[in-house]
Amino acid sequence: MSTRTNTISWTRNNIFSEKLSYRNDQVRICGIEDYKACARTLAEAFYDDDVAFYFLDVPDNGGKTREQLWPLHLEVLEYIVCAHIHNGLVLSIGENHEGVALWMPPGKNMDDWFTIFRTGMWRLWFKLTAEGKRRYFGEFMEVLHQTKVNALKEQDEKAWYLVYIGVTPNARGRGYARKLVEHVTNKVDAEGGAPCYLESSHIRNVPMYQRFGFIKHSRIELGADTGKPVPLDIMIRPPMTYTKTGRRMSTAGRKLGSA
Numbered sequence: 308m309s310t311r312t313n314t315i316s317w318t319r320n321n322i323f324s325e326k327l328s329y330r331n332d333q334v335r336i337c338g339i340e341d342y343k344a345c346a347r348t349l350a351e352a353f354y355d356d357d358v359a360f361y362f363l364d365v366p367d368n369g370g371k372t373r374e375q376l377w378p379l380h381l382e383v384l385e386y387i388v389c390a391h392i393h394n395g396l397v398l399s400i401g402e403n404h405e406g407v408a409l410w411m412p413p414g415k416n417m418d419d420w421f422t423i424f425r426t427g428m429w430r431l432w433f434k435l436t437a438e439g440k441r442r443y444f445g446e447f448m449e450v451l452h453q454t455k456v457n458a459l460k461e462q463d464e465k466a467w468y469l470v471y472i473g474v475t476p477n478a479r480g481r482g483y484a485r486k487l488v489e490h491v492t493n494k495v496d497a498e499g500g501a502p503c504y505l506e507s508s509h510i511r512n513v514p515m516y517q518r519f520g521f522i523k524h525s526r527i528e529l530g531a532d533t534g535k536p537v538p539l540d541i542m543i544r545p546p547m548t549y550t551k552t553g554r555r556m557s558t559a560g561r562k563l564g565s566a
């Protein structure tokens with residue numbers, strides 16, 4: 308907590324305390340009114356990400372640059388954030404939602420028809436190029452779904468899925484990502500433990516996820532036939548439970564971690 312925030316809280320009455328707590332870098336649960344700001348954060352964070360652009364940066368898009376693709380990149384993320392507000396959990400941190408995490412709780416997903424229509428995601432059918440559609444609807448969604456089922460096996464229905472996490476470049480290194488992850492993992496551990504799952508879209512993030520208790524499970528590639536394959540590292544945080552001496556991986560966790 309900064310000294311400045313302390314002073315402000317001291318001089319104002321408690322009615323402002325909830326708003327001020329945003330300044331204190333606390334994680335909050337976002338509602339539909341936050342979807343544009345959260346999507347903007349993710350769009351900025353994933354501007355250099357090859358997985359986020361896998362279905363936009365395609366050979367039949369007329370040679371568009373990332374800058375030209377920005378509006379569509381942002382729009383895709385708006386649909387995805389909306390889907391998580393409706394079906395999952397959207398967390399943010401920072402005064403202007405500078406850090407955002409999209410979590411899907413056990414047994415939930417965003418690829419059912421109702422969600423595709425409710426969020427407006429169906430519009431992508433008309434906005435993506437033919438190759439973009441093939442990659443998004445025909446490959447991306449299907450491969451990610453099947454990989455998760457195969458990796459987690461019977462634990463799939465119990466797993467929390469960290470679908471996206473991003474922090475705007477100017478707010479990195481403040482511990483936002485850790486707080487957005489631990490908001491869920493601490494709760495899950497305290498409630499008896501459940502696996503958490505993610506696909507890391509860049510090798511540089513693997514050590515960070517390892518610090519949060521995730522273990523590298525396997526690697527997959529999107530677009531093996533495109534000449535520019537995009538790798539994804541599959542990581543699982545095995546169920547952990549509290550003991551008198553601290554946190555401990557459960558028996559189910561040992562099996563998941565050793566795939």
Ligand SMILES: CC(C)(COP(=O)(O)OP(=O)(O)OC[C@H]1O[C@@H](n2cnc3c(N)ncnc32)[C@H](O)[C@@H]1OP(=O)(O)O)[C@@H](O)C(=O)NCCC(=O)NCCS
Nearest residue numbers: 352472473474479480481482483484485507508511514515
């Ligand atoms: C990855 C990202 C979310 C990290 O956000 P952040 O708020 O800067 O991360 P934090 O400050 O919470 O750091 C978390 C921990 O990971 C460590 N860390 C951060 N980046 C790291 C890296 N590239 N390699 C190793 N460790 C790293 C930090 O030292 C910190 O460790 P500690 O808590 O034990 O001290 C952010 O850099 C980002 O948005 N990147 C672009 C989008 C992206 O790649 N998202 C993830 C997709 S898989």
